[in-house]
Each structure stands twice: as structure tokens, then as C-alpha cells.
Amino acid sequence: MSVSxxxxxxxxxxxTHPVEDKGHPDWEAYPSDIKWAMAIDLDACxxxxxxxxxxxxxxxxxxxxxxxxxxxxxxxxMRIERYWDESESGFExxxxxxxxxxxxxxxxxxxxxxxxxVGATNHTEDGLNSQIYNRCIGSRxxxxxxxxxxxxxxxxxxxxxxDVWPSPMNEQLNPDLSVxxxxxxxxxxxxxxxxxxxxxxxxxxxxPVQDGDVQTACQEACPAxxxxxxxxxxxxxxxxxxxxxxxxxxxxxxxxxxxxxxNRLRGYRILEExxxxxxxxxxxxxxxxxx
Amino acid sequence: xxxxxxxxIAWAQINKDVLKSLxxxxxxxxxxxxxxxLVFGVGVGCEVYQYNMGMGVANLxxxxxxxxxxxxxxxxxxxSHSGTLLSAILHLMHADWRKPIYRFAEAMTTFxxxxxxxxxxxxxxxxxxxxxxxxxxxxxxxxxxxxxxLLWDAMAVFTYxxxxxxxxxxxxxxxxxxxxxxxxxxxxxxxxxxxxLGWEGTDRQWRNFRMTYLTVACxxxxxxxxxHSIVAGDFAMSQQPGWHVTSFPPYxxxxxxxxxxxxxxxxxxxxxxxxxxxxxxxxxILKKIVRLTFAIAMVWTYLNCIEFASVWYSHDEAAKGVLxxxxxxxxxxxxxxxxxxxxxxxxxxxxxxxxxxxxxxxxVSLLLNLxxxxxxxxxVSPTFSHGIYPWTFDxxxxxxxxxxxxVFGSFGWFTxxxxxxxxxxxxxxxxxxxxxxxxxxxxxxxxAAGEELAVKGAN
Numbered sequence: 001m002s003v004s005x006x007x008x009x010x011x012x013x014x015x016t017h018p019v020e021d022k023g024h025p026d027w028e029a030y031p032s033d034i035k036w037a038m039a040i041d042l043d044a045c046x047x048x049x050x051x052x053x054x055x056x057x058x059x060x061x062x063x064x065x066x067x068x069x070x071x072x073x074x075x076x077x078m079r080i081e082r083y084w085d086e087s088e089s090g091f092e093x094x095x096x097x098x099x100x101x102x103x104x105x106x107x108x109x110x111x112x113x114x115x116x117x118v119g120a121t122n123h124t125e126d127g128l129n130s131q132i133y134n135r136c137i138g139s140r141x142x143x144x145x146x147x148x149x150x151x152x153x154x155x156x157x158x159x160x161x162x163d164v165w166p167s168p169m170n171e172q173l174n175p176d177l178s179v180x181x182x183x184x185x186x187x188x189x190x191x192x193x194x195x196x197x198x199x200x201x202x203x204x205x206x207x208p209v210q211d212g213d214v215q216t217a218c219q220e221a222c223p224a225x226x227x228x229x230x231x232x233x234x235x236x237x238x239x240x241x242x243x244x245x246x247x248x249x250x251x252x253x254x255x256x257x258x259x260x261x262x263n264r265l266r267g268y269r270i271l272e273e274x275x276x277x278x279x280x281x282x283x284x285x286x287x288x289x290x291x
Numbered sequence: 292x293x294x295x296x297x298x299x300i301a302w303a304q305i306n307k308d309v310l311k312s313l314x315x316x317x318x319x320x321x322x323x324x325x326x327x328x329l330v331f332g333v334g335v336g337c338e339v340y341q342y343n344m345g346m347g348v349a350n351l352x353x354x355x356x357x358x359x360x361x362x363x364x365x366x367x368x369x370x371s372h373s374g375t376l377l378s379a380i381l382h383l384m385h386a387d388w389r390k391p392i393y394r395f396a397e398a399m400t401t402f403x404x405x406x407x408x409x410x411x412x413x414x415x416x417x418x419x420x421x422x423x424x425x426x427x428x429x430x431x432x433x434x435x436x437x438x439x440x441l442l443w444d445a446m447a448v449f450t451y452x453x454x455x456x457x458x459x460x461x462x463x464x465x466x467x468x469x470x471x472x473x474x475x476x477x478x479x480x481x482x483x484x485x486x487x488l489g490w491e492g493t494d495r496q497w498r499n500f501r502m503t504y505l506t507v508a509c510x511x512x513x514x515x516x517x518x519h520s521i522v523a524g525d526f527a528m529s530q531q532p533g534w535h536v537t538s539f540p541p542y543x544x545x546x547x548x549x550x551x552x553x554x555x556x557x558x559x560x561x562x563x564x565x566x567x568x569x570x571x572x573x574x575x576i577l578k579k580i581v582r583l584t585f586a587i588a589m590v591w592t593y594l595n596c597i598e599f600a601s602v603w604y605s606h607d608e609a610a611k612g613v614l615x616x617x618x619x620x621x622x623x624x625x626x627x628x629x630x631x632x633x634x635x636x637x638x639x640x641x642x643x644x645x646x647x648x649x650x651x652x653x654x655v656s657l658l659l660n661l662x663x664x665x666x667x668x669x670x671v672s673p674t675f676s677h678g679i680y681p682w683t684f685d686x687x688x689x690x691x692x693x694x695x696x697x698v699f700g701s702f703g704w705f706t707x708x709x710x711x712x713x714x715x716x717x718x719x720x721x722x723x724x725x726x727x728x729x730x731x732x733x734x735x736x737x738x739a740a741g742e743e744l745a746v747k748g749a750n
Binding site: 003005006013014015068071072073074081083100102111114115116117118119135136137138139140141143144145146147148149151152153154155156157182183184185271274 | 346347352354414423445682
């Protein structure tokens with residue numbers, strides 16, 4: 001009976017902390033040689049929004065229209081945040097804006113996971129923060145507890161709403177993943193449909209997943225090549241090398257960098273001090289680190 | 292000031308007066324009932340619209356995903372606490388002045404919990420899947436997430452609701468027997484007969500009854516404290532600035548007792564008029580509740596100050612930002628109104644003349660509850676509008692009429708349930724009022740005899 005199953009395997013039903021529970025037998029019981037991660041070079045980012053558009057196309061994101069957008073009900077999993085320099089006299093436009101592409105940071109100790117009452121959001125063995133649409137009851141606690149506010153709720157039933165995918169855009173809906181009905185939470189998945197294809201192909205060919213087997217939609221679309229995506233556990237992968245090069249470590253809550261390196265080290269993770277252990281490393285603009 | 296209750300009131304008269312409330316209330320009863328029905332209708336209409344259209348019509352957005360629904364949920368849960376305070380805690384403390392008023396306070400507990408439960412359903416994006424949150428055994432071995440404060444919350448509220456229903460019912464059994472014996476009409480007689488469980492008032496029955504009642508009372512007290520602490524945990528366990536506050540559980544419990552006591556004053560005034568309970572719900576008793584409410588108001592104010600101070604002197608810039616935004620940001624009028632209603636208005640209860648002035652106390656109690664509603668809203672919304680991540684600051688969000696309509700409707704739903712209860716079941720505990728009258732008259736006889744002796748001795 002399932003109650004006894006629950007009691008006997010309690011530690012499998014709770015969310016283990018990926019850092020503090022290291023060495024915990026049940027944590028070690030799910031070994032994985034894949035940990036998807038990203039590095040985003042803000043110095044290369046021009047704020048062109050191509051990544052965001054690619055994400056809309058790849059992930060069947062509904063285009064909600066001007067009115068709902070201005071109500072804050074947009075569904076942009078990947079959003080470009082624009083910041084202006086501020087001085088006493090107001091906004092400074094001389095140096096232009098700064099841009100920050102922001103999507104789900106796929107935290108290792110995700111604040112959203114522990115609070116979901118029905119366990120609709122969980123950690124996968126390849127280090128992603130998954131969202132089970134079928135299980136979601138729409139309490140929105142995950143979004144309330146997300147420090148980055150990168151979770152998007154289906155305020156309306158978009159697939160049946162007119163002009164969400166006006167013809168012929170409905171012809172290009174991605175068959176590899178579902179559209180979402182009203183009342184469920186959704187967010188960036190690191191293009192899970194692509195990573196699974198890559199993993200399955202590698203398995204069929206009897207080899208480990210190699211760097212370059214998979215690109216996310218945003219990475220593919222970025223004209224400046226600002227986004228690097230790959231397996232952090234593969235020391236040969238570009239993303240792992242970038243993290244290592246910038247002396248940013250996944251399991252550290254505070255990076256202690258080599259001070260003698262000076263301005264070369266631009267890597268940082270956003271809101272690291274809250275200890276969510278995000279899987280996305282940003283590289284500061286040279287302009288900021290040079291000052 | 293006079294006595295809590297007339298001591299020469301006959302037992303038969305008590306039965307007669309209370310049973311009359313089951314049959315012929317004032318006309319005002321039907322007026323209030325009709326208004327409550329209409330108000331509830333507004334809420335139902337809003338929910339039907341929202342159910343069909345999606346949560347978007349509530350004008351919630353990303354990241355402002357919670358709004359008045361959660362605030363009302365806390366408000367109604369909070370309101371439920373004073374029933375337990377009056378019936379269980381004061382019962383253990385032998386404060387017998389609670390006897391004429393505890394029954395309706397206990398009913399208020401049950402019905403405000405039922406109202407709060409509505410908001411859980413109303414708030415969910417997919418309410419039709421609400422049973423996923425229940426730990427029911429299933430083939431897929433899928434369980435709710437036992438680490439989520441929201442799940443603890445659901446369990447605490449459900450436990451509290453079921454226990455307080457049992458408490459309400461157990462305390463009513465001797466009265467139900469009186470109803471059964473005195474009412475001779477169709478369905479009511481049948482209902483009372485079934486519910487009275489064959490009560491005959493034998494010695495053994497009374498002894499068992501006392502034990503059961505005491506046991507449930509003792510069980511209920513820690514539950515009442517825990518349930519609102521867990522609701523506070525929904526916020527305190529999160530990482531958000533303005534919520535991540537250690538003092539939240541006691542703060543929430545104090546706020547709960549506060550709004551509950553204020554609600555008791557409002558309902559006291561209404562019931563006293565509608566059911567002609569002037570003999571039982573007397574002004575000296577009102578004075579005692581008013582004093583109790585004032586004391587709790589001061590505890591709440593103190594805990595409020597502690598929260599502000601701990602945020603102000605901490606080095607958590609985000610939390611400090613939220614606090615400053617509450618005072619000067621878009622929610623400032625409501626935040627200051629909350630401070631005014633919650634911490635300034637109660638001083639009206641210090642004025643001795645006003646303590647027994649029914650219109651003034653009624654107005655004060657409504658203002659206090661307005662303040663407590665604003666308090667809950669000011670806990671939920673400012674954190675979303677000015678949280679930790681600057682790009683998502685959202686100062687323009689305003690609840691739509693659908694949200695307000697649902698909040699409005701909840702008052703109709705509560706009033707409806709409460710009034711129907713008071714019409715069907717005795718809202719003044721007959722057997723306990725008899726006890727009270729008996730003990731008090733015995734006491735004053737003793738005192739009189741003592742005085743006589745003293746006079747004789749002096750001679």
C-alpha cells in the first residue's frame with residue numbers, strides 16, 4: 001500500500017538539498033553525468049531580443065497582445081531586461097542601456113520546489129527544475145517564492161484564445177511539446193525537448209552526450225553568441241570551461257575569486273546570497289568591471 | 292455597573308426566551324438574510340465568471356500572483372480564533388461571563404473557517420484539481436509535497452475545522468435535548484431528536500459530557516495557536532522580503548485573536564437586537580469583551596512595532612525597501628489606515644462611557660476589522676509590488692472588481708451561514724446560562740448570609 005511506501009522511502013519523497021545533502025545516500029542514489037548549465041556574456045549581448053523571439057517560437061509561448069502585456073500578463077520565458085544608468089538628474093542615456101537576458105535560473109536548491117503543495121515542480125537528474133503541467137493546481141506559491149520572478153502563469157486559456165497564434169503562426173507550433181491550458185504555471189525548461197533528443201540520440205549511438213550535441217533556442221538565435229549552454233559536468237564543454245575560467249563554482253554560495261586576477265574575472269550569479277545555487281553564470285560587461 | 296446577568300431569572304424563562312429565537316426573530320433577521328443572500332450572489336457571479344475566463348480577470352499578473360484572495364483567506368482564518376478563545380480558554384479559566392456568548396462565537400469559528408476554505412478554492416488556477424493537495428492513496432504513488440507550508444496549512448485548517456465543529460456540536464447536546472422536548476413541529480423535531488443522541492440529563496450522561504467537553508477544549512487550544520502560526524509559516528518560510536520575518540507566527544496569532552474579538556463585538560450587537568437577547572447579552576458582558584479586545588489590540592500593536600524595528604535595524608536592504616514602500620509607496624493610504632484602525636481606534640475602548648455604548652462599540656468593532664483586513668492585504672501585496680528583484684517591481688497592479696466582488700461576497704456567505712445557524716440552533720447556551728444564574732445567585736445568597744452573620748456578630 002502506498003502509505004507504507006511513503007513512510008519507508010520518505011527520503012525519496014522529500015526534496016533533498018543538492019549541496020547540503022551531498023553524501024546523503026539517497027542523493028547519491030541518483031548519480032548523473034549531466035548537469036545542464038549556461039553562461040551568458042553580457043558584454044556581447046546587444047539587447048536585440050532575438051533570444052526571446054526564438055523562445056516564443058520554440059516553446060509555443062502565447063502572444064498575449066498589447067492589453068494583457070501591459071497588465072503584466074506576458075508569457076516571455078526569456079525576457080530582456082533593460083537598465084539605464086541613474087544619476088541625480090534622472091536617467092543617463094549617454095552610455096546607452098544595459099541589457100540582461102533573464103530566464104529560469106534552474107536553481108540547484110530551488111526556492112520554488114519545496115513550496116509547491118502538490119509537488120508539481122521537481123529537480124530532474126540532469127540538474128533542471130522541471131514543471132509538471134498536469135500536476136499543477138495553480139496555487140502560484142512557486143512564483144511567489146521565486147527570487148527572479150521568472151515563472152509565468154496561464155491567466156487565460158491561451159490555446160483557445162483568438163489571435164494568440166494568428167494564422168499562419170499556428171502552423172509553426174512546435175509538435176515536440178504541449179501547449180498549456182489555463183491555470184498552470186510554466187517557465188523556461190532549458191529547451192528540454194531538445195536536450196532529451198540529444199540524450200536519446202547519444203544513448204542510441206552508445207556514447208555520452210558531447211558538447212555541441214544540443215543548443216537551446218535562445219543560444220541558437222543569439223547573433224552575438226552571448227549564450228553558452230552545455231553540460232557542466234563535462235570538463236571539456238565550453239560552459240564548464242567558462243565557469244572554471246571565471247572561477248565560479250556551482251556549489252558555492254559565495255565565490256572566492258583570485259583577487260590578483262583583477263578585472264579579468266567577470267563571472268557572477270544573480271542573487272547568489274539567497275543560496276538558490278543558480279545554474280546560470282553571467283559575465284559582467286567590461287564597462288562595469290573596468291571602472 | 293450592574294450584574295452580568297439577572298440572578299432571579301427563572302430557568303423556564305431562559306428556555307422560553309432562547310427557544311423563541313428559533314421561531315420568531317425580529318423582522319430585521321429576514322432583511323439581513325436577504326441582503327446576505329444578494330451579497331453572496333455577487334460573489335458567486337464573480338466566481339462563475341473567473342472560472343470560465345481564467346484567473347486573469349482578477350487582474351493578477353506576473354509576478355503579482357497573489358492578491359486579495361490570500362489576504363481574505365488569512366482574514367477569515369484569523370476571525371475564527373476568538374471562538375476558541377472564548378469557549379475553550381475561558382472555559383478552562385472558569386470565566387463564567389463567557390457562558391451567554393460563547394455559543395455564537397464558536398459558530399463564528401466554524402463558519403469563518405468555511406469561508407476561508409472558499410478562498411483556497413477561489414484562489415487556485417485549476418480548482419477542479421484541488422484534490423491533488425490531499426494525501427489520498429493512489430496507484431501512481433503520487434503524494435502531495437509534505438515540505439510545502441501550503442500543505443501544512445491545508446492540514447492545519449482542516450484539523451481545526453473538524454475539531455471546532457465537534458466542539459460546537461458536543462457543547463450543544465444538552466441544549467438540543469431541550470429543543471427536542473419543547474418543539475413540536477415536523478422536520479425540526481426529527482433533526483433535534485437525531486442530534487440530541489438520546490440525551491436524558493442523567494448523572495452519568497452529565498459526567499461523561501463534562502469529560503468529553505473538557506477533553507475537546509484542551510485539544511482545541513494548541514490547535515488554535517498552531518493553525519495561525521502555520522498560516523504565518525506560508526509567509527515566514529518563504530524567501531521574500533517583508534515575509535521572511537521570524538516574529539510572524541505570534542504576530543499572526545495576536546492579529547487573529549484581535550479581529551476575532553472585534554467580530555464578536557459586532558455579532559454580539561446584531562444578535563442582541565435581532566433575537567431580543569437583551570437579558571442575556573448584557574452590557575456588563577459587552578464591557579468585559581471590550582476590555583479583552585483592547586488588551587489584545589495592544590499586544591498586536593506591540594508585535595507590529597517589533598516587526599518594524601527588526602526590519603529597520605536589520606541589514607536586509609530588500610526588506611527595508613518593502614517597509615519603506617509600505618509607508619510611502621502606492622499602498623501608503625491603506626497601510627496608514629491599517630495603523631490608524633488597528634492601533635489608534637482601540638483607544639476609544641478606553642473611554643469608560645463608550646465601553647457600554649452600543650452604537651459606538653459597534654462602529655469601533657467594524658473599524659477594527661477593517662484595519663485587520665487591511666493588515667492582511669498589506670502583508671501580501673507590497674511584497675509583490677516591491678520585492679527583491681528590481682526589474683519586476685510592479686507598482687501599478689490593482690485588484691479588479693472580480694477580486695473585490697469575491698471578497699464582498701464572502702461576507703454574504705458568512706452572514707448567511709451564521710444567521711441560518713442561529714435560527715435553527717440555540718445561539719445562547721441554555722444549560723450554561725442556567726448554571727451561571729444558579730451559581731451567581733448561590734454566591735450572592737452566601738454573601739448576604741455572611742453579611743447577616745456579620746451584622747449579628749456586631750450586635
